[in-house]
Amino acid sequence: MHRKAQYQRIGSMSLSPSAPERCVSRDSMEDYWSEVKTIEEERQGGPEEMERASxxxxxxxxxxxxxxxxxxxxxxxxxxxxxxxxxxxxxxxxxxxxxxxxxxxxxxxxxxxxxxxxxxxxxxxxxxxxxxxxxxxxxxxxxxPKLPQWNPPKVPPSCAAFTPADTNGSSSVSETIVLSFDVAYSEGARAHRKGRECQDCRRIRKDDRDLPSFQIVKPRQGVTRVSDLSSEDIKKIGYISLIELTTFYDFLGIEMKRNRVVRSKARDSGIFGVPLITLLENDQKKYPGSRVPLVFKKLLSKLEQTGLQTEGILRVPGSASRVKHLRQELELKFYEDRFDWDQVRQNDAAGLLKMFIRELPYPLLTQQHLPAFTAAQSISSPKHQIQALHLLIMLLPEANRDTLKALLEFLRKVVAYEEKNRMSLWNVSMIVAPNLFTFRGKNVKQEEMQGAVAAAQLVRLLITHQDLLWTVPCFLISHVRKMNEASMGKNTDFREEQAQTTEEMEHGEGARAQ
Structure with a gap:
């Protein structure tokens, strides 16, 4: 009882009248604190925390x-x-x-x-x-000794200009914000560094229907998605994204903190508590080309087949003893194809899904970038928030990005059946947030729990605008193109130098022979 009262007090602290989330329903807040309580109870008597290094x-x-x-x-x-x-x-x-x-x-x-x-x-x-x-x-x-002349980045020709948003002054339920992929996001945030008020810094709205929509015109040569790029180009996209995100945060006055990656003693077999990359390596031995852990896909499939219309799906927990038993069964029988999925009820599958995410030894949003995701909660502008999330998605390792994509696609389907399952975008976001922003070996601090609604707001943006997040901004593609051109030029110069050296050597040998 004392524990529940503590959650309620913390919840009231985060819902101050000045906060944008002041009108969030009490039921939504209860969903969040209930989920946090479940997480803390699971950790009691569980695996020890990760080793902490200075x-x-x-x-x-x-x-x-x-x-x-x-x-x-x-x-x-x-x-x-x-x-x-x-x-x-x-x-x-x-x-x-x-x-x-x-x-x-x-x-x-x-x-x-x-x-x-x-x-x-x-x-x-x-x-x-x-x-x-x-x-x-x-x-x-x-x-x-002689530096190359620097030319400001130009707008890539493949990126079309955006059609101006309607500014006739008429009020609409959902605000439309123009989002350009042509120029680095940090360039649009330079006003913060100069002490001016940024026109994009609007307060977040509370209601589902008031989430802003982004006005985007597809590039003339088509949209580039992360999955369209080679592994080498994806690596280069990551280089630029980290530099750009750090610059972007600096202009917004946000310190770019990073967690030091501490390697814990993770399992190399089984299902729960196994790193994503290890799971995929094991899965690919049986099913080459797997991009999302098989057990994760199976849990999502089970929920989509039987749980989308179930009232309170994700919110109403399954029996703790049943979920524990099913977990043990999965560990023993899943890879032997002996696990009976018919015995899994909808709420059991939801509990196993959340447990899988929480027990990853390294969080789905990655240990080193989790502080940057958390910092995005403090950004007041939805436009700047989606830009930060866009860059962060580009930074995720392939296994994390593909698994997150599968999760968000499922969550969008849950919200689409709101009339049947009574799970609004807010409800789903409040329940998923603590599972994404905490992980095994990480204590939930009081100040982090106070950011409940801010964390849920990020999840709302991830769910609502996920299609945008899997595309690669044109300015990043432009960087990679220039890097490739620079590398090709360097290789060409090297080959020409080699050819010239060889020619000189052959000429010298011929002269000596004469």
């Missing part, structure tokens, strides 16, 4: 640079990595952010009386980063 700022900066494809800027080692080509494509704002991270890395090492592998002067020119783009760096760490 956070080393220099190591975090180095990890950021490595994930951004710029590890050679601090290691000083020669590499075939994309650093030179990548740096040549950055906007001034993005380049300034990279310089800031390298500066912070260098200063942190100096405080500990450790010398960096390379001095910041070896990485960037000494000119003001706000007025000149950082020059590209050669793999051996030397700045080229």
């Amino acid at each position: 956070v080393d700022e220099a190591e975090l900066e180095e990890a950021w640079l490595q994930e951004a494809g710029l590890s050679t800027l601090v290691t000083g080692t020669q590499s075939d990595g994309p650093a030179e080509a990548l740096l040549s494509t950055l906007t001034r704002s993005q380049a300034a952010m990279v310089k800031k991270r390298v500066d912070n890395y260098t200063q942190t090492l100096r405080k500990r009386n450790r010398q960096p592998m390379r001095h910041v002067r070896d990485v960037f020119s000494m000119h003001d980063a706000s007025s000149e783009l950082t020059p590209p760096i050669s793999p051996n760490g030397q700045i080229a």
